[in-house]
Amino acid sequence: MNLKLSIKPVLVGFGVMLSSFGYAQEVIVTDSTAIQPDAEVKKVEKSQQGNQRKKVDGIAAVIGEYIILDSDIDLMYKDMQSQGMSTGDVTDCNLAGSLMENKLYAxxxxxxxxxxxxxxxxxIVDQRLQxxxxxxxxxxxILEFYNKESEAELRQEIFDLTKQSQLTQRMQQKIIEEIEITPEEVRQYYNKMEEKPMFGxxxxxxxxxxxxxxxxxxKKKIIDRxxxxxxxxxxxxxxxxxxxxxxxxxxxxASDGGRVTLTRxxxxxxxxxxxxFSLQETEISEPFETEFGYHIIQIDKIRGQTVELRHILLIPDVTNASVEKARAEIDTIRNRIVAGDIEFAEAAKEASxxxxxxxxxxxxINPRTGDTRFELTKIDPELFKQVEDLDEGELSLVLTQKDxxxxxxxxxxxxxxxxAEHEADYATDFQKIKxxxxxxxxxxxxxxxxxxxxADTYIKVNGKYRDCEYTSDWVKN
Structure with a gap:
């Protein structure tokens, strides 16, 4: 059920977040919901930073040293809804199976x-809460939506789930990181296809x-400000x-006072x-420029390789005159290309x-595949509208967009x-077949x-979750 989705190094539940972060002091992960594998219990009260939760959760399953609570499944529903995902066809069994996979990897x-x-x-937690x-x-x-009494309680729960999701991701990557495929294996795979896929x-x-x-x-006005x-x-x-x-x-x-938690x-x-990373605590930078505009930064706290800072961004504006000048320039370039005075590629190198x-x-370059082809049905909707009616070699009208x-x-x-849409061909579509x-x-x-x-891990599934139909053998006889 969940295996086809597991291959991608994505995070489940609260794990749909930024995943490239720096390394501070390295510790082996433990979990506040860890229990001994042989513990036969029906209820558990979770302790978070010394404060006991009022709610007592039922245990849906035990996977190794981890448990899955009924509330964990509810929390996954809530998080999917908060991200705008459809939950109409998602069952408790679906989520229980996904959580059991997570716990197994962790x-x-x-x-x-x-x-x-x-x-x-x-x-990651800071980014998520922001x-x-x-x-x-x-x-x-947010607390009302997730049915939490305090930000500290929500933060701890997100922290625990994020930690497990990160472990899941790392374990999956470790399993497949050395897997490669040879051209001969690709050829055999193609030849064994009973029905060749269609590419749009x-x-x-x-x-x-x-x-x-x-x-x-x-620019000077912004820097002075x-x-x-x-x-x-x-x-x-x-x-x-x-x-x-x-x-x-x-x-x-801006609404959070410019607060950012940053690692290298x-x-x-x-x-x-x-x-x-060049500033000391409480120090304020000089104004500096990035592609987004001009900033100043103040450092609140330095924790190892992590800095807690605040920043202010001001964006210099363009003038009506500069906008009209740019529009005239693109018109001229297009006219020269259409007239055959200059090749498109040459004009791009010269003026873009x-x-x-x-x-x-x-x-x-297609960011999803890394090659130069874009499948029309899968490209950005705005880009699709711009090119859907163009033939090979044809040039669009001048288009306006915002950076x-x-x-x-x-x-x-x-x-x-x-x-054109076609059945997969080994020579033409080698990269996709690979x-x-x-x-x-x-x-x-x-x-x-x-x-x-x-087969090697202590697993116990309780209550209604024993009656679910799983593709994996979670309910051991």
Whole structure:
């Protein structure tokens, strides 16, 4: 039931979060719900940081040193709903099976001495709570939704589940990390296909992007404003947090006073991390620039390789004149290409403001597959609308979009190649067939590992969950 989803290194439940974090002090993970395998109990009261919960949960299952409570299953439902996932067809049996897989991986991750630093988990929890607060509007609404009495109680529960999810991910990665597939195995896999898969219409795309120039006067105005904030805080004792709430243009952190928990492995831009890790506690940076705009940072606390900071982001604006100039430039480029005065790839190298693509003639890379093909039915809906009616070699009209800061951009797209819907062909679709073959080989390894570990692990399933139909042998006779 859950095996097909398990192969991807994704996190279940609260694990749908950022996963690239730095390493602080390394400790072997333990779990507050761990019990002895031979304990025959029907009820358990969970202890969290010395405070007992009022609710007594029934035990749905015991997997090795871990238990699954009835409330854990309820919590998965709540988390799926909070992320906008459909739960109409999800049953308690589905979730119990998924949780049992998680606990099995986590149990054996500990046996294999897989290490997850607490600092890493705390960083994920902070990001998760920030996202929930932004989504719900207040912590009170979050506590009501999850039926928790305090932020500390919710934080501890997220911490425990996140830790187990991270262990699950690491264990899965360990199982499949050395699995490779040879061209001969791909050929055999293709030849054994009883029915060849159909691949939808695909396109290869190139684009030229022109951004309106930000006048130097606008940049200076933003830098001067940030310097005013810095001086007011340092000289007059003004609150950095209050200024972030009032003035920061970062929608993800402004409402929380610009608060960010950061490790060196977090997916923040390099310039931001370089400044953050160069400061001492309470120190405020000089204004600095990233692709998002201009920032100042104040360090609240340094914990090993983790820093707790606050930041203010101000985004310089473009002027009407610079917008009109950019629009005229993209019109001129398009006219030259249509007239045959310049090749698209040459124009991209010469004029495009998109650094990631300009040196390769504007060629787009599919972030999901890593190659140049985009299946029309699977691309971004906005991009689909822009290219669905274009034939091979055809150029789009001038398109307007916004960058991540909300400033306008202009672009033109060319369909450099269009491959009609077709049955899988070994030569044409080798990369896709290879991915299918590798995935199935990884699934086989996961299935074999799981079957062996279920047989070797103490497992007890209780109550109604014994009557569920599982694909794995969770209910041992």
């Amino acid at each position: 149990h054996h991750a500990i046996q294999d001495s897989i290490i997850i630093p607490d600092a890493q988990i705390n960083g 996202g929930l607060t932004q989504q719900a509007g207040s912590m009170e609404k 219409t695909e396109v290869e795309l190139s684009q030229i992007v022109i951004e309106p120039e930000i006048p130097a006067s606008e 940030l310097n005013e904030f810095k001086a007011d805080i340092e000289e007059n004792g003004a609150s950095f947090s209050t200024k972030a709430v009032l003035y920061s243009q970062d929608p993800g952190t 492995k977090d997916p923040f831009v390099k310039e931001f991390k370089d400044v953050a 403001d998109e650094e990631e693509t300009k040196n390769d003639g504007g060629k787009l 991540r800061t909300g400033r306008p951009q202009f672009k033109i797209i060319k369909v450099t190649k269009k491959i 991915e299918l073959a590798l995935r199935d080989k990884q699934l086989d390894a996961i299935e074999k590992w799981q079957k062996e570990k279920i």
